[in-house]
Amino acid sequence: MSELPQESVTHLRRTHAAGVKLLASRGFGAEAEEVAIQIERHRWFWRPSRPRILLVAESHVFTSDEDSAIRIDSKMLKGIGRPKAAPPPDTFVRLVYCLGYGEPEILRNAPNGHRNPGTINYWDIFRKVTGCARCPMGSSRENLDERLRWKIEALRQLCRQGIWLLDAAVHAIYLGYNHRVPPDIQRILHQQWWAGYGRHVIDSCVETKIWVIGKTVFRCLHALPDWRCRGWVYQPNHDTETNWPNLLDDCSGD
Numbered sequence: 001m002s003e004l005p006q007e008s009v010t011h012l013r014r015t016h017a018a019g020v021k022l023l024a025s026r027g028f029g030a031e032a033e034e035v036a037i038q039i040e041r042h043r044w045f046w047r048p049s050r051p052r053i054l055l056v057a058e059s060h061v062f063t064s065d066e067d068s069a070i071r072i073d074s075k076m077l078k079g080i081g082r083p084k085a086a087p088p089p090d091t092f093v094r095l096v097y098c099l100g101y102g103e104p105e106i107l108r109n110a111p112n113g114h115r116n117p118g119t120i121n122y123w124d125i126f127r128k129v130t131g132c133a134r135c136p137m138g139s140s141r142e143n144l145d146e147r148l149r150w151k152i153e154a155l156r157q158l159c160r161q162g163i164w165l166l167d168a169a170v171h172a173i174y175l176g177y178n179h180r181v182p183p184d185i186q187r188i189l190h191q192q193w194w195a196g197y198g199r200h201v202i203d204s205c206v207e208t209k210i211w212v213i214g215k216t217v218f219r220c221l222h223a224l225p226d227w228r229c230r231g232w233v234y235q236p237n238h239d240t241e242t243n244w245p246n247l248l249d250d251c252s253g254d
Contacts, residue, residue, distance in 0.1 A: 002047040004040050012036055015196035019171040022188055028181060035063045036170055041089045042097040046155050051205040052162030053251055057213035059122060059165055061094035062172040069109055076106040096122040099151060105144050129251040130157040163251060168217050169193045190220040209250050
């Protein structure tokens, strides 16, 4: 498991600050800098030692200051992971790499009525690229341990195969409740990401194959200077067949 490097934090902060100015100029609130850092801490915790396939998407959802006060109860994870494995970050963020996202039973300090649906469709993407069995989804406490074991094993399998999920923007594109930032802001957020943090992270990986999740994201990135990728697949709640054979070939290859 990897720690978020200080050099990456520097690039992250600069890119985040540019996004704050953009969003404020258009009347949108921005996620706090600390939220951006915690999101990347979760992502880097599951970074493969040698990333081979990069899945670039808009995978995280707007995480509020109220969300950032919530913690994952590490006691609920005891006996599920490997005995001597380092624990993942205990902060709550709305990102699939955060084990508390979609699992309210393992959270502490969550306010009454806190909505925490998770992203089931991204777990299905992880299942497909790793070849794992279907996740025992559900919201009941009865199969909580089974779900968490499956998720942890899926994340480990991603690491073993060298597959890593990146966001194509430092700030959330999807704001929740079926609201998104307008297309022109999304395009600029992608540009800022590639000019700063995104290029830094990708350049730190050697000999990777890049795939984009989401046709709109692909179109935005395709227009950027020096951007290269193998192709794209639709967001997981849309067509699940287009270009998937080629992606799966890359994921299963040496």
